[in-house]
Amino acid sequence: MASVLVPVLYIGIVISSLLIFSHFYRKRNAGKLYASYFSSHPERDVYVTLLQQNDPPVHEGLLKAALIKRAMTDVGRVVKLREDKPALQNLLQKGSIGDDLWNSLLQAEKELEAEIMEVVAEANTFVEGWGAIIFQTAGELIANEKMRNAFDGTAASRANKEQRYGKVGQKIDLPAMQPVMMAGPPPPGTPGAAMFAAAQAQAQLRAQAQSQLQAQQSPVPVASPLLATPGKPVNGLAPPAPGRAETITSNGEASTPSKSVSQP
Secondary structure: OHHHHHHHHHHHHHHHHHHHHHHHHHHHHHOOOOOOOOOOOHHHHHHHHHHHOEOOEOOHHHHHHHHHHHHHHHHHHHHHHHHHHHHHHHHHHHOOOOHHHHHHHHHHHHHHHHHHHHHHHHHHHHOOOHHHOHHHHHHHHHHHHHHHHHHHOHHHHHHHHHHHHOOOOOOOOOOOOOOOOOOOOOOOOOHHHHHHHHHHHHHHHHHHHHHHHHHHHOOOOOOOOOOOOOOOOEOOEOOOOOOOOOOEOOOOOEOOOOOOOOOO
8 A cells, every 4th residue: 555655645746846836937937027129119208298298288280290200110110020020930949049039029019009009099189080090101101211211322322332342433425316217017016016006997997987977978869770771671671762652552552653754
């Protein structure tokens, strides 16, 4: 009996020790604060400071501008999280990074969700329904700002490259393009061929329309089937000779034509 109780008691002690260790370990990790994935949020702090200022009160346009600037920062952070999360997940599976960085990213996601909901609520306090489009407006402003920065940095980038490579670009004056006169239709499969075919089809349609209009304006004379050219048979019967007349008697016989002789 003692030989059976010893292994059972040993297994119970091991399981109890593991459960106690797991409980305290989870409690410790739950209260642990991970390092913030992003730095501070100065745009949010500026908006809150302006919103709390009452003497003198801040103009509504300035508050809206500060809120849009805050939304632009949030859009940039959302894009960064979407780009970093797959890479960090892959590195975590390979064991290249620890759980602290991954948990910091997950915590940043939750904080960003709360931040977005707060921005939407603040936008709706100014104009009803503005919260649905404020982040779209912020995205358009970010794209415009990137294009403006790229355009403004063109001259500095060119000067830097000229200084690095020691080459200066030369301007080349290209001659003005002259119209090309083609003797025949362009080869098939080119844009010119399509334009040529379209012009031909349009000319044909115009000619057909003009011919139909002329046919409607000038009526065609209809020839009577009873009138025929002299000397030609009509319905298989030869016409009578000119200058001769026939008289029909009552019995249906034709009399011999008589010639009239003029008396002197």
